[in-house]
Amino acid sequence: MSNRARVVGVRPVADGVLEYRLQLVAPPRVSFSAGQYLSLDCGLDEQGLPQRRAYSIASPPGDDGHLVICAKLIAGGLGSRLLQRLGIGDEVDFTGPLGFFVLDQGHAGDVVFCATGTGIVPVVPMLQELLARDETGRVLLFWGMRAPADVFYREVIDALAERHPRLEVHLSLTRPGPEWRGEQGRIGAKVLGALPALSEPVFYLVGNGAMIDEVRAALKARGVDRRRFRTEAFFTPGAEPA
Numbered sequence: 001m002s003n004r005a006r007v008v009g010v011r012p013v014a015d016g017v018l019e020y021r022l023q024l025v026a027p028p029r030v031s032f033s034a035g036q037y038l039s040l041d042c043g044l045d046e047q048g049l050p051q052r053r054a055y056s057i058a059s060p061p062g063d064d065g066h067l068v069i070c071a072k073l074i075a076g077g078l079g080s081r082l083l084q085r086l087g088i089g090d091e092v093d094f095t096g097p098l099g100f101f102v103l104d105q106g107h108a109g110d111v112v113f114c115a116t117g118t119g120i121v122p123v124v125p126m127l128q129e130l131l132a133r134d135e136t137g138r139v140l141l142f143w144g145m146r147a148p149a150d151v152f153y154r155e156v157i158d159a160l161a162e163r164h165p166r167l168e169v170h171l172s173l174t175r176p177g178p179e180w181r182g183e184q185g186r187i188g189a190k191v192l193g194a195l196p197a198l199s200e201p202v203f204y205l206v207g208n209g210a211m212i213d214e215v216r217a218a219l220k221a222r223g224v225d226r227r228r229f230r231t232e233a234f235f236t237p238g239a240e241p242a
């Protein structure tokens, strides 16, 4: 049986990206781990088959009865259509929270996140949890976005970096525009550049499946053991939706 939540807040956070604050209706509370997602019931497709879409939870566990999700709306997409129509007071059915893309119980060394697009959504609560732990390794975030207007949750990430000197943030844009003064280009080369100085790193790769394949293959070619990767592909460009 599906769980149910009511929309109590909707706000745009970037170009075409909406954040939804959900209040749980049934059950009134769920437990979950940072990094997990909800599987939203999106109705039936043209063949009458039930469809679901996954949306990562942006809020930390423990926010009494509320969950936040954040979606990039894709023109013509079934999940995007459902989300676009949702307003305050509307209810959605979902399964979950689900998923295995969660933090290891502990890290002996450094932790590296590579996130593109909406991949930053699960990284926010994962960073919050990780940085509250009694670990001392470096935490690096390689964050790839297209243009300045696509960037969201920067204020949350910046506040974390200010409070926790062990977090280093590398936000890099592939279409920076003339005003951008920060890093540019894809994140793969930047992660490789950081690799020699890392100690026993664990890599969390999330977002575009092509980025995940590229970064993982490059790191493996440099001798990084496959057991050091945790991955969550949101989509593979060009592939049919699941």
Ligand SMILES: Cc1cc2nc3c(=O)[nH]c(=O)nc-3n(C[C@H](O)[C@H](O)[C@H](O)COP(=O)(O)OP(=O)(O)OC[C@H]3O[C@@H](n4cnc5c(N)ncnc54)[C@H](O)[C@@H]3O)c2cc1C
Residues within 6 Å of the ligand: 037, 053, 054, 055, 056, 057, 070, 071, 072, 073, 074, 076, 077, 078, 079, 080, 081, 099, 117, 118, 121, 122, 232, 233, 234, 235, 236, 237, 238, 239, 240, 241, 242
């Ligand atoms: C574990 C997991 C967690 C996810 N978490 C999120 C999340 O937090 N926020 C979110 O917006 N999406 C997330 N997704 C993707 C989401 O489930 C949908 O695939 C997406 O919203 C598109 O669904 P749709 O029905 O609107 O379009 P569809 O018709 O299913 O997809 C159309 C095309 O859009 C592209 N696409 C899919 N997702 C994205 C995306 N996020 N950004 C850019 N292009 C995309 C793909 O090329 C896809 O083939 C997640 C996916 C997985 C597997």
